[in-house]
Amino acid sequence: MHDDGHLNLLSHDSFASGVPHATFTRLRREDPLHWNQGNADTKGFWNLTRHADILLANKPGSVFSSAQGIRLEDQSYEEYLARRTFQETDAPEHTAVRRRVNPNFAKPTIAKFEELIRELASDICDKALENTEFDAVDAIAKQLPMMMLGRILGVPDEDLDWLIERGDALIGNSDPDFTDTVVDKMDTSAYRFMPFRSPAGVELYDYAADVLHNRRAVADDGILAKMMQDENQLNEQDFKNFFCLLVAAGNDTTRYSISMALNLLAHQPELIAALRTGAHWDTCADEFIRLASPTMHFRRTASEDVEMHGKTIKKGDKVLLWFVSGSRDEEVFDAPHDCQLGRSPNRHLAFGQGGFHVCLGMHLAKLEVRIALEELVKRIESFEAIEAPTWTRSNFICGVKKLNVRAKRLA
Numbered sequence: 001m002h003d004d005g006h007l008n009l010l011s012h013d014s015f016a017s018g019v020p021h022a023t024f025t026r027l028r029r030e031d032p033l034h035w036n037q038g039n040a041d042t043k044g045f046w047n048l049t050r051h052a053d054i055l056l057a058n059k060p061g062s063v064f065s066s067a068q069g070i071r072l073e074d075q076s077y078e079e080y081l082a083r084r085t086f087q088e089t090d091a092p093e094h095t096a097v098r099r100r101v102n103p104n105f106a107k108p109t110i111a112k113f114e115e116l117i118r119e120l121a122s123d124i125c126d127k128a129l130e131n132t133e134f135d136a137v138d139a140i141a142k143q144l145p146m147m148m149l150g151r152i153l154g155v156p157d158e159d160l161d162w163l164i165e166r167g168d169a170l171i172g173n174s175d176p177d178f179t180d181t182v183v184d185k186m187d188t189s190a191y192r193f194m195p196f197r198s199p200a201g202v203e204l205y206d207y208a209a210d211v212l213h214n215r216r217a218v219a220d221d222g223i224l225a226k227m228m229q230d231e232n233q234l235n236e237q238d239f240k241n242f243f244c245l246l247v248a249a250g251n252d253t254t255r256y257s258i259s260m261a262l263n264l265l266a267h268q269p270e271l272i273a274a275l276r277t278g279a280h281w282d283t284c285a286d287e288f289i290r291l292a293s294p295t296m297h298f299r300r301t302a303s304e305d306v307e308m309h310g311k312t313i314k315k316g317d318k319v320l321l322w323f324v325s326g327s328r329d330e331e332v333f334d335a336p337h338d339c340q341l342g343r344s345p346n347r348h349l350a351f352g353q354g355g356f357h358v359c360l361g362m363h364l365a366k367l368e369v370r371i372a373l374e375e376l377v378k379r380i381e382s383f384e385a386i387e388a389p390t391w392t393r394s395n396f397i398c399g400v401k402k403l404n405v406r407a408k409r410l411a
């Protein structure tokens with residue numbers, strides 16, 4: 001769909017050819033607190049698109065709550081209770097769970113995975129480069145996050161394809177390439193108590209229940225086993241939702257960050273040469289993730305009336321924080337649409353920085369992006385797109401889902 005600066009942020013089709021950056025640029029300039037009137041499925045909602053406003057709204061202690069849902073969909077209280085994870089709670093409830101899971105994702109813990117990630121990435125690149133033409137998303141970008149998610153959870157490798165397919169169906173619930181039950185095209189009310197209103201949620205819940213009741217073995221050092229041994233064990237429903245959160249959050253996001261990087265390399269060969277100098281390994285992952293900002297928004301709900309930009313956000317109103325827009329705000333970023341591998345500081349918002357809910361997996365994601373690229377560029381002489389990429393159809397998760405390339409391996 002052509003982005004004339006006025007696309008409707010509610011429509012998944014507005015995102016089907018990539019993020020409508022002209023629309024976000026106009027909104028940042030002309031209408032930074034933009035009202036969307038909604039439709040039959042969702043009531044109206046506010047949209048914050050400027051970096052400074054998103055930081056303000058996301059600040060700990062602000063009046064914007066996560067505890068009534070973090071996606072656009074309206075939920076009854078029963079649906080909310082059935083599906084919520086700690087991501088859909090506020091302090092102090094959120095803090096208590098976050099403290100327990102945090103050590104598994106802390107920078108020093110994740111740094112210990114560097115060697116494993118490199119081994120996996122190098123195998124993945126070697127395998128992909130056995131062919132000269134391939135879909136780089138399928139062969140490279142998808143593989144590393146999937147394998148690492150398996151290691152983090154502690155589930156067997158043979159379950160990964162199945163899990164990732166279900167994870168794609170959850171998070172890609174508006175894209176017919178990922179699910180037969182497309183949320184805005186058919187009645188999904190039968191699944192309203194399932195994560196993302198998706199039938200894939202039923203299967204993932206069953207898998208999690210099998211793990212919890214020891215009908216399915218998991219590795220002792222994985223996070224699932226640790227959560228089961230934890231003295232403050234999650235109840236069954238919370239455990240199932242926590243499992244679905246990790247499968248959804250830990251997979252597509254990193255995939256689309258790597259695929260954004262691959263898409264840029266496939267169109268701008270000078271980036272390959274620049275990466276090869278070795279001067280940008282400390283900064284490039286953040287720059288690719290800034291440009292990708294794959295989870296484009298999360299929602300909050302106002303817990304009291306707030307004045308902003310001469311308008312009143314009423315108590316109970318939904319507000320979307322468009323991280324994807326804040327990460328390209330020209331007030332903060334020089335040449336915001338350009339890839340500057342050495343950009344520093346890089347105060348992007350792709351991980352929801354500045355909030356209590358800042359991404360738990362960010363150190364893992366950054367390490368995966370960097371190492372995937374290190375291993376790729378040391379092997380390739382050329383890497384070019386042979387077709388235009390295709391994008392996810394979703395106003396929630398954005399990414400290059402197919403990128404056919406021609407690559408030549410260094411002799």
Ligand code: HEM
Pocket residue numbers: 066070086087088098152245246249250251253254257289293294295298299323349350351352355356357358359360361362364365366
């Ligand atoms: C480049 C990759 C990633 C991006 C762009 C990303 C993005 C985000 C964002 C924007 C949030 C904040 C949500 C909010 O404010 O409500 C978040 C939270 C979260 N992310 Fe990530 N994520 C990525 C990778 C991962 C990975 C690899 C994992 C786990 C393996 C993960 C697990 C989580 C969890 C559990 C939360 C909820 C944290 C909380 O509520 O305290 N993410 N992520």
